[in-house]
Amino acid sequence: MMRLAHQTLAFIRGTVPIITALLLMLLEFVPYRFAHIQAIMPHLFLAAAYYWALFRPDLMGVAPLFLAGLLYDLANGGAFGLTAFALVVMHYFAVSQRRILAGRLFLLSWLGFISVAIAYGIADWLMLSMITDAPVKSTPIVMQTLMTVSVYPLVARFLGQIHRLALDR
Amino acid sequence: MRVARSRTGRLARSLRGFGARFSLAISAILALALFIFSQVSPAPLERLRAAVDGVLAPIIYVVNLPVRVVEDVVIWGQDVAFLYRENIRLRDENQRLMEWQLAAQRLATENSRLKSLLDVHDMQATPIATARIIGQSAGNYVRTILINAGQNAGVAPGHVAADRSGVLGRVITVSPTTARVLLLTDLNSRIPVKVLPADVNAILAGDNLDQPMLTFLPAGSQIAAGDWVVTTSHGGIFPPDMPVGRVALTPKGGKPRVMLSSDLTRLDYVRLLAFTPATPPPTAAETPPAAEAPQPSP
Structure with a gap:
């Protein structure tokens, strides 16, 4: 009986990363009543996915990230599969550079995320330009990337608290 | 003994590494394959999207509750200050x-x-429902909103969405309880409009920026900043003469853009209208007999 309870608890704790990432994803889809926030909405989901892929790749594997990416594309109405692809590539980057990025120095993990966000922004711009057959205005994408990069410390702090409380970091 | 164990350990590690890389490669290929498939045949994807919207809507609504409280407080503060x-x-x-x-x-x-x-x-536009906005798209790809009225409320793809200031867009997918509206600013939005007072027809094309463009304007058409842009019933999608916005100041050489009447950045409720293009006047067989027609008073 105790063992069963233990296992259930472990399972629930194992789902914490994906649930928090999904929650931050939903926050992107909430209708805000403040002007122009939609266009520069920081990519909270990307930040959460990066955090967990970096610090708990055992709990945020490629498969859940891939599925969450598909869900994001479905709910957002964007090009289906591309966010999933971007997240898989991001996962590879985070895990392969883990020794450097997941150290004690927060700045390094932030720098890692900055490169992820910039790469994501460039891919976004290329894809949009390809769809429209002409180079699109880059200001909204630059603004969104800046927002995403600047909220990362907040997201990382919030997830870090959860990490400590729920997963005994 | 120790050598053997370390060898097995290494083997296991390299196997695990191989497995991880393999699943990575498979996921990446699968994602790209899904993207290509969705471009080739979008119909099943649209159905899946509507279903996902139906499931996510109540969850987004709950997530939105605390956000709304914070917003209300800030808006109240602003109101009091001004x-x-x-x-x-x-x-x-x-x-x-x-x-x-x-x-x-x-x-x-x-x-x-x-x-x-x-x-x-x-030409009549029939009001179908008034719905609350419960979700919006994020990022730069799309400009859509999710509303809490769907098939059950009689909403169908093609219905016009408007607020009290003007047209916002049209419904693209519906689930039983939700519908997704493609806003006029979306990259894929193209609607026939008329610029007044010059009475010139044009196409209002979105490009994901705040002000959509006027395209296919006849050469030499006289339009100026501040002119009204309204819908036309060309194509049978929109009821005629609904306000869309006003022509914005155009930089030299650029396409004229339109400042939309409704503020898409702070929407709350939308009205949904069904538009049935003009029916031909009733034929002689359908007209009521003369005896039943109201007699003109002497």
């Missing part, structure tokens, strides 16, 4: 609106009298 100035502005505006109301009443009466004289068959 109360005095706002009051003066409103009094001024009220004065002007009173004058407009008189003019509007007179014009409405005149309009209906002239219409009845000319026997105009009006």
